[in-house]
Amino acid sequence: MIRVLIVSPSSGTRRALERVVARDPGLALHAGSDTAVLPDVIVLDAGPESHLPVPMLLEQRPSGNTTPFVVLLDELDGAAGAGALRAGARAVLPRSAAPEEIRAAVRAAAAGLASLPAALAGALLDGTSPDGAGALVDTRDQILTPRERQVLTLLGEGLLNKEIAVQLGISEHTVKTHLAAIYEKLDASNRAEAVARGLRRGLIML
Amino acid sequence: MTESMSAGLAQEVAAAVEQLRRITVQVRTRRAATGAGILWNVAESEGRGLVITNAHVVPGNQATIELNDGCAMRARVVARDSKRDLAALEFEPGPAMVSMVIREPQTLRVGELVIAIGHPGGLVGAAALGIIHGAESAPEGRTPRWIRADVRLAPGFSGGPLADATGRLVGVNTMIQGSLALAVPAAVVEAWVEHSHALVAP
Amino acid sequence: MSTVLQSLSTELADAVETAGRAVVAIHARRRIPASGVHWRPGVVVATHHTINRDENITVTLPDGTTAPATLAGRDPSTDLAVLKLAGQNLPAATLRSGTPPTVGELVIALGRPGPSVTASWGVVSRVDGPWRTWHGAEIDSLLRLDLAIYDGFSGGPLIDAAGRVLGINTSALARGVPVTIPVATVERTVSELLERGSIRRAYLGIGTQPVRVPESLARKLELKSDVALLIVSLESGGPADRDGLLLGDVLLELDGAAVNDPTDVLAKLGGDRVGRPIAARVIRGGQVKTLQLTPGERPTSRAA
Numbered sequence: 001m002i003r004v005l006i007v008s009p010s011s012g013t014r015r016a017l018e019r020v021v022a023r024d025p026g027l028a029l030h031a032g033s034d035t036a037v038l039p040d041v042i043v044l045d046a047g048p049e050s051h052l053p054v055p056m057l058l059e060q061r062p063s064g065n066t067t068p069f070v071v072l073l074d075e076l077d078g079a080a081g082a083g084a085l086r087a088g089a090r091a092v093l094p095r096s097a098a099p100e101e102i103r104a105a106v107r108a109a110a111a112g113l114a115s116l117p118a119a120l121a122g123a124l125l126d127g128t129s130p131d132g133a134g135a136l137v138d139t140r141d142q143i144l145t146p147r148e149r150q151v152l153t154l155l156g157e158g159l160l161n162k163e164i165a166v167q168l169g170i171s172e173h174t175v176k177t178h179l180a181a182i183y184e185k186l187d188a189s190n191r192a193e194a195v196a197r198g199l200r201r202g203l204i205m206l
Numbered sequence: 207m208t209e210s211m212s213a214g215l216a217q218e219v220a221a222a223v224e225q226l227r228r229i230t231v232q233v234r235t236r237r238a239a240t241g242a243g244i245l246w247n248v249a250e251s252e253g254r255g256l257v258i259t260n261a262h263v264v265p266g267n268q269a270t271i272e273l274n275d276g277c278a279m280r281a282r283v284v285a286r287d288s289k290r291d292l293a294a295l296e297f298e299p300g301p302a303m304v305s306m307v308i309r310e311p312q313t314l315r316v317g318e319l320v321i322a323i324g325h326p327g328g329l330v331g332a333a334a335l336g337i338i339h340g341a342e343s344a345p346e347g348r349t350p351r352w353i354r355a356d357v358r359l360a361p362g363f364s365g366g367p368l369a370d371a372t373g374r375l376v377g378v379n380t381m382i383q384g385s386l387a388l389a390v391p392a393a394v395v396e397a398w399v400e401h402s403h404a405l406v407a408p
Numbered sequence: 409m410s411t412v413l414q415s416l417s418t419e420l421a422d423a424v425e426t427a428g429r430a431v432v433a434i435h436a437r438r439r440i441p442a443s444g445v446h447w448r449p450g451v452v453v454a455t456h457h458t459i460n461r462d463e464n465i466t467v468t469l470p471d472g473t474t475a476p477a478t479l480a481g482r483d484p485s486t487d488l489a490v491l492k493l494a495g496q497n498l499p500a501a502t503l504r505s506g507t508p509p510t511v512g513e514l515v516i517a518l519g520r521p522g523p524s525v526t527a528s529w530g531v532v533s534r535v536d537g538p539w540r541t542w543h544g545a546e547i548d549s550l551l552r553l554d555l556a557i558y559d560g561f562s563g564g565p566l567i568d569a570a571g572r573v574l575g576i577n578t579s580a581l582a583r584g585v586p587v588t589i590p591v592a593t594v595e596r597t598v599s600e601l602l603e604r605g606s607i608r609r610a611y612l613g614i615g616t617q618p619v620r621v622p623e624s625l626a627r628k629l630e631l632k633s634d635v636a637l638l639i640v641s642l643e644s645g646g647p648a649d650r651d652g653l654l655l656g657d658v659l660l661e662l663d664g665a666a667v668n669d670p671t672d673v674l675a676k677l678g679g680d681r682v683g684r685p686i687a688a689r690v691i692r693g694g695q696v697k698t699l700q701l702t703p704g705e706r707p708t709s710r711a712a
Contacts, residue, residue, distance in 0.1 A: 088694075157484055158541075204615065205614060206613075316421065316425075317420040317529075319417035336529070337527060339526055339558070340525065371418075372414060
């Protein structure tokens with residue numbers, strides 16, 4: 001009997017997941033309050049209510065505890081899923097995964113295996129997102145386009161518009177267009193602000 | 207600067223300001239805001255006094271001038287140069303004597319201290335301290351159009367005096383350009399007064 | 409007669425005249441000329457943001473003559489640029505590096521936006537300790553001024569009442585507020601620019617986001633601060649990637665200093681760190697690990 005602990009900030013999602021587990025005779029629900037017996041697998045819902053990124057959540061378990069995690073994410077794409085796996089999750093699934101998938105992932109985790117949707121496997125092996133940098137942030141969340149990031153990085157080095165244009169092989173006018181977009185997206189009103197925000201969002205490489 | 211030096215400086219600035227106030231008047235008209243004016247030397251006054259101010263301070267032909275001692279009198283415009291933004295007003299009875307020394311603009315040095323007197327926002331005889339900002343490029347030997355000073359003025363200073371650390375008249379405050387003050391060189395005013403006063407019928 | 413007033417007036421005019429002998433006008437952009445200071449024999453310091461071209465730069469000397477100058481290097485992060493001026497018999501500026509400026513000290517900002525020198529006066533309104541510009545460069549102290557800015561202000565010297573130079577003025581480092589880059593920072597930057605043409609900076613190839621470490625974890629790991637940096641992007645093949653840093657690692661300390669903000673990382677990436685391993689403490693898998701990261705050199709833009 002595989003004891004499964006469901007962790008979710010949303011009571012609705014938790015109940016749904018409990019029902020999924022209950023349907024499988026080989027799986028049993030573990031009441032979180034039971035400290036005498038540890039769960040065999042933890043299903044962690046890293047939903048929108050959980051403000052921390054997955055790695056942070058994974059760190060919350062007591063040290064020495066190596067209970068495998070099956071992580072459910074809002075949306076899956078190569079970057080977020082890969083990041084969660086690298087941070088120690090045994091499986092990553094979208095919250096919309098079918099009950100059979102969730103059960104299969106739980107069983108695999110209990111058996112010491114890692115699992116993920118087949119479609120993700122390719123992206124994971126590839127390990128990169130479109131602009132050539134590995135990123136933890138969902139590429140759709142990467143507010144700036146790759147070119148805008150380049151402009152922002154050069155801005156961060158203090159280059160003038162003309163110098164940025166020369167470095168990137170584009171016209172000064174195009175640089176100004178990119179700057180306007182960058183200011184808007186980062187809600188900045190000047191270069192210094194754009195750079196400060198870019199630094200704190202991980203958009204400028206150090 | 208030591209404490210006694212700065213106290214001495216404050217005293218001297220106060221004394222210089224007091225001297226300048228004696229030759230600074232208020233110029234009031236119905237149409238324009240109150241400006242300042244300078245009591246001017248005249249060779250033969252015949253009981254009349256002369257005030258120099260900016261043309262934009264006196265849009266009409268008449269104005270009321272108030273001296274430092276509080277005496278207010280009617281004055282009339284006797285000469286006007288809109289291009290240089292200068293105007294001359296006559297009033298009676300004129301003061302007994304006005305002594306004023308003109309500072310030659312070519313001798314001005316960047317960085318030297320200047321004092322301006324004016325009447326900003328209802329205040330009478332306020333002083334502002336600054337330095338000469340820079341020479342304007344003028345053709346060899348010719349007087350520059352403006353004296354530029356790094357001193358914070360307000361509209362009530364228009365038409366009033368800009369003097370050096372010895373009390374000599376450097377110019378007539380005329381315009382504010384950003385944080386700089388522009389003054390018509392006193393030598394230019396002097397030449398203009400001599401020229402136009404000759405035209406005025408006694 | 410007014411002696412103190414006249415003395416002060418003469419003193420200020422003398423200071424302008426003396427220091428003005430080392431102030432030049434620089435023609436390196438289309439509009440009004442910029443100011444520059446003849447810092448060392450044959451070396452003119454200017455502000456980076458007023459030099460808009462690399463070639464055909466000329467300089468107007470105090471005597472009114474023009475001479476060609478070449479751009480030796482620039483550092484956008486301190487807004488300084490260095491030009492070389494050949495064969496001119498110009499006095500070098502007298503620098504005051506011993507006693508730092510004090511708040512309330514009477515100062516004059518000189519410029520030469522044309523053939524003649526211009527001046528504005530005021531006081532030092534604030535002197536703060538070491539300061540990091542928004543590009544991450546370190547300025548030895550921040551001198552804020554209460555005086556008027558005008559054409560030709562940037563690149564000119566700030567002088568004291570005795571005519572000694574306290575630094576280079578710029579209006580481009582603190583959102584339009586007039587600021588002076590102190591002598592010590594200028595000296596350091598000039599030396600490096602003359603030697604290398606640009607300022608060297610170290611690079612790791614990481615993108616970070618400040619995150620709050622859960623209290624329980626912070627307590628468990630006995631962390632000094634509950635704010636750390638999450639590694640959200642990693643340059644493939646970059647120094648950090650190569651040395652084993654992973655996405656999702658939470659960076660706590662670099663070289664023994666806590667990092668709460670990306671600028672704390674920049675503070676540890678000065679030019680002298682290139683090629684020198686630096687200890688990085690991270691949270692990974694619920695535990696704290698220490699990695700040795702060896703920064704590479706940051707790709708920068710060169711003057712020419």
